[in-house]
Amino acid sequence: SQTIHQWPATLVQPVGSPLSLECTVEGTSNPNLYWYRQAAGRGLQLLFYSVGIGQISSEVPQNLSASRPQDRQFILSSKKLLLSDSGFYLCAWSGQGDQPQHFGDGTRLSIL
Amino acid sequence: QKEVEQNSGPLSVPEGAIASLNCTYSDRGSQSFFWYRQYSGKSPELIMSIYSNGDKEDGRFTAQLNKASQYVSLLIRDSQPSDSATYLCAVNRDSGYALNFGKGTSLLVTP
Numbered sequence: 001s002q003t004i005h006q007w008p009a010t011l012v013q014p015v016g017s018p019l020s021l022e023c024t025v026e027g028t029s030n031p032n033l034y035w036y037r038q039a040a041g042r043g044l045q046l047l048f049y050s051v052g053i054g055q056i057s058s059e060v061p062q063n064l065s066a067s068r069p070q071d072r073q074f075i076l077s078s079k080k081l082l083l084s085d086s087g088f089y090l091c092a093w094s095g096q097g098d099q100p101q102h103f104g105d106g107t108r109l110s111i112l
Numbered sequence: 113q114k115e116v117e118q119n120s121g122p123l124s125v126p127e128g129a130i131a132s133l134n135c136t137y138s139d140r141g142s143q144s145f146f147w148y149r150q151y152s153g154k155s156p157e158l159i160m161s162i163y164s165n166g167d168k169e170d171g172r173f174t175a176q177l178n179k180a181s182q183y184v185s186l187l188i189r190d191s192q193p194s195d196s197a198t199y200l201c202a203v204n205r206d207s208g209y210a211l212n213f214g215k216g217t218s219l220l221v222t223p
Contacts, residue, residue, distance in 0.1 A: 043215035
């Protein structure tokens, strides 16, 4: 069966510090991968998605970036975090076609 | 901007009753529809997928889709306190794999 791993579970970072969140999927090949952010009291905001290695689509221009160095690895990064980057970051995967997305456990990021 | 609309609630139902959650969407080209359950502080969990007009049943859950009215709903029969959560409606985009999510409906099932 497929599993998705996301770490760390919680993270507290100072403003202006860098960020790297990692997500890996097991048990499937060539998944579509997604990064979402859920701010307090708000809906899920799609940040990036990828349909293959090195292929990244950005949804919202901001100080975040994403990379997919391997088929089942998806990384979310920032060079300098802002207070507004606080939130619950979720990685998800799906199969090809009209398949549902499955979420990792998420990373709760607090910026001080 | 394609939108998915849900009543934020909270929707309160007594234990054993039917809970009815509704969702409308604006993208006429959408073909895939999903319901997720999200407990407080946790990640969303897939409950139902529906792709064709009509009803789809899975245990206590029934998803209903009407593409002409751009409306999708979720019925939860014999509601239990453990069903208390936020329910997210998700609709695929006409342009590809990404999903648009509603902001969710908070459901409270009271004993």
